[in-house]
Amino acid sequence: MAARAPRDVEWDERPVCGDSASARHASGRLACVRLALIANPHSGTAPDPADLEARLAADGATVSYVPIEQIANQDGGDLAGGALDALRDGGAPDRIVVAGGDGSVGPAALCAAKLGVPLAVIGVGTANDFARAKDLPLDLGEACELARTRDASVAHAELGMAGDRPFVNAAAAGLSVAAAHAAKPHKSRLGPLAYTVGAVRAGVTATPLRCTVICDGERTAPARAWQVVIGVTGAFGGGSEIGGTRVGDGLLDVAIVPAGSRIGLVRRAYGMRAGRLTAQADVTHERAATIELEIDGDHGFNVDGETCRCEPAHFTLHDGGFELMTRS
Secondary structure (H helix, E strand, O other): OOOEEOOOOOOOOOOOOOOOHHOOOOOOOOOOOOEEEEOOOOOOOOOOOHHHHHHOOOOEEEEEEEHHOOOOOOOOEOOOOOHHHHOOOOOOOOEEEEOOOEHHHHHHHHHHHHHOOOEEEEEOOOHHHHHOHHHHHHOOOHHHHHHHOOOOEEEOOOOOEEEEEEEEEEEEEHHHHHHHHHHHHHHHHHHHHHHHHHHHHHHHHHOOOEEEEEEOOOOOOOOOEEEEEEEEEOOEOOOEEEOOOOOOOOOOOEEEEOOOOOOOOHHHHHHHHHHOOOHEEEEEEEHOEEEEEEEOOOOOEEEEEEEEEOOOEEEEOOOOEEEEEEOO
């Protein structure tokens, strides 16, 4: 599907929209904001892209729509070839707007970083963990208003990389993968509660993995673990967090949950819901610029809610991160 042309601005005195920010400010008339909208209409509560375009254009912004399929591969991960060209097709944007779930935010953030413009997030997924972690509006109208506001505040945010795959919350191996598979059929019916259903089923059926974690070249002893979580915000699973992450420290966090009895998983679940998993005494918590995992057998990953392969399992932060539009 081709990128949709920018919507017409229905003002009697039309804003000036040239190909660059300087051209747009060259006239005495008000310069408009040019938005490149990345939308995933298949996300949990996503409205029709045309509705999003109309909301974003309400104050005179010009909006060009690019489907998520032109930005990221099928499961919402690595950038697709031509992603940046698609975003520039309607003219150089002043900002990127992403409307989707957590799995759509990472690719959009990487595009914004590469284009040197801020990212606005409209959380219309099932969990919207990133929007919650960053205190972004969850109401559709408020989120669209923030996205189109010309002088909105901007804050620096970190962007994780699982190989070439961008992520903003967490990448996990172990129980999270089984839980994500179990939750998927229930998302449309149960919403965030689907993650609880998935977690319960995973706790009953999953088996521990045997792995070695390497933090900045320092290897841990091979051990059995229920779960290993590499965190940026550390949020995942519809309101859970590993806790203990430090915003802007330039380091990833890793939490290693040791294998044990299944009944003990209740305590792990409580720790994650309370955002204090890393505070549990037997959970290993490390910070590093580079984290690698060596896992015995065939294991996938849950990266921002999307199950995928990470080969090799090599995790870093994108140099410079990205700029995020915030409430204040």
